[in-house]
Amino acid sequence: MNDQDSALLSRSKAAAEAKIEESAAALHELSNDIWTHPELNYEERHAHASLTDFLEREGFEVTRNFHVDTAFKATYGTDGGAHVCVICEYDALPEIDHACGHPLIAESGAAAGLGIKAALELPDAPKGRVTVMGTPAEEGGGGKIELIKAGAFQGMDVAMMVHPYPRNVSRPVILACTTMDITFTGRAAHASSCPWEGVNALDAAILCYANISAMRQQLKPEWRVHGTILKAGNTPSIIPEESQMTFYLRTVESLDMPTLKEKIGGCAKGAASATGCKVEFSFGGDYANLATNEALASVYERQLSDLSVDYAVSEVTFSTDMGDVSYVVPSIHPLYYIGTDAANHSREFNTATGADAAQKPTLTQAKAMAFTCLDLMQPGNRHLLDKVKKEFNDKVKPLNVAQS
Ligand SMILES: [Zn+2]
Ligand SMILES: [Zn+2]
Structure with missing residues (x-):
C-alpha cells in the first residue's frame, strides 16, 4: 500500500x-x-x-x-x-x-x-x-x-x-452435525403372565445406547455422538412395544459424516437384531462444518x-x-x-x-x-x-x- x-x-x-x-x-x-x-x-x-x-x-x-x-x-x-x-x-x-x-x-x-x-x-x-x-x-x-x-x-x-x-x-x-431419530418396534405382552410372547423395544433402546457407547473407542477424538431415549413404555406390567431415541452426530469434516452415520446405524441395527425388534431410523437437520x-x-x-x-x-x-x-x-x-x-x-x-x-x-x-x-x-x-x-x-x- x-x-x-x-x-x-x-x-x-x-x-x-x-x-x-x-x-x-x-x-x-x-x-x-x-x-x-x-x-x-x-x-x-x-x-x-x-x-x-x-x-x-x-x-x-x-x-x-x-x-x-x-x-x-x-x-x-x-x-x-x-x-x-x-x-x-x-x-x-x-x-x-x-x-x-x-x-x-x-x-x-x-x-x-x-x-x-x-x-x-x-x-x-x-x-x-x-x-x-x-x-x-x-x-x-x-x-x-x-x-x-x-x-x-x-x-x-x-x-x-x-x-x-x-x-x-x-x-x-466447528463441527458438522446431523440429527438421527430411531424407532424400535416390538410387541406388547403381559410382563408377568407371558413375557415370552413380547418383543421388548426398551431392551432394544438400552442395547443401542450401549452399542454406541462401545463404538466411541473407534471414533475419531473430535467426533461427538450424544442422545437420549424419548419414549420406552409406560408401565412395568407391559413389555414396551415401542421406543424412540434421538441423537446428534458430529464430525470435524462434513465429508466424514457418511462414515459416522453408517457406524451408528449399525449400532441400531445390532440392537434390533438382538431383541427381535424392527428398527427405523432417519437423519436430518444437517449443519456443515x-x-x-x-x-x-x-x-x-x-x-x-x-x-x-x-x-x-x-x-x-x-x-x-x-x-x-x-x-x-x-x-x-x-x-x-x-x-x-x-x-x-x-x-x-x-x-x-x-x-x-x-x-x-x-x-x-x-x-x-x-x-x-x-x-x-x-x-x-x-x-x-x-x-x-x-x-x-x-x-x-x-x-x-x-x-x-
Ligand atoms: Zn447455542
Ligand atoms: Zn449460539
Whole structure:
C-alpha cells in the first residue's frame, strides 16, 4: 500500500471506531431489548423489529422478512468494490432463554455495520458495500440454510460473525452435525403372565445406547455422538412395544459424516437384531462444518492484536449453520470471552449475556470485524481479498457440501 492508501485506511478505521464508541449506549440498549424478550426459532418478531428499526434509523436500506419471516437484510454503499457481510443472530433457547449469547451477536453485527458505514461515508472512501444480515433460528432451525437456498449470500465477497464463548478463539473447530431419530418396534405382552410372547423395544433402546457407547473407542477424538431415549413404555406390567431415541452426530469434516452415520446405524441395527425388534431410523437437520478461511482469519487476528486482545487459535466446539455459509462465501466465526467461564447453554451464560461486563468485549470484536472489512475494501489491499478468494476457490468450493 502506498502512503496515501495507508493514510486513508487509518482514517477509515478511526471513523469506524468513533462511530461504534459513540453508539455504545444505543447498541447496549438494542441487545438488552433482545435479551429481555427471548424468542425461539423462527418466532423472533420482536428482535426482527428492533434490529430493522435501529438499522433503518441509522441510514441502512432495510429489507424486512428477507426470504424468511424473521430474517432481514440491511445494506449500505456502492457497487463496484468489495461487498462484505456481517451477520446477526438473535434466537433464544427453550427454558434457558439467551444462554447462547445471541443478543450480543446481534449487537456486534449491528455495531460492525455502523462502523463500516461510517468509514464508507468519508469523502474519499473507496467503493464498497456492507450488508448486515439478520439470520434467525440458529439453534437447530437452520435459518442460514434457508437463506442460502434463497440465494441471499450471492455476490458477497466475505461473511463473518462473532459468537460469545468462555474463551477467545480465532479459528474454532466447528463441527458438522446431523440429527438421527430411531424407532424400535416390538410387541406388547403381559410382563408377568407371558413375557415370552413380547418383543421388548426398551431392551432394544438400552442395547443401542450401549452399542454406541462401545463404538466411541473407534471414533475419531473430535467426533461427538450424544442422545437420549424419548419414549420406552409406560408401565412395568407391559413389555414396551415401542421406543424412540434421538441423537446428534458430529464430525470435524462434513465429508466424514457418511462414515459416522453408517457406524451408528449399525449400532441400531445390532440392537434390533438382538431383541427381535424392527428398527427405523432417519437423519436430518444437517449443519456443515465451518471451513474457516485462513487468509481472512489472519486479517482478523491482526486486528485482534492491534486491539490488544489475547486469543487461542483453535479449540473443538459446537456446530452452527454458519458452517453452511462458509461453503458459499469465504467466512470466519471467531469466539470471544464475555466475562464468564461458564459454558454456553447454561443459566450462568444467560446471566452473563445480559451483564454490563459483556459490552466492552462485544464492541471490541465489532471493531475487529469492521477493521477486517475495511482492510479488505481498500483498493491498495486488493491482494488480500484475492488471497481470500483464491483459498476459497481452491480448497472449499470443490468440496461442495453446502445445501445450496
Ligand atoms: Zn447455542
Ligand atoms: Zn449460539
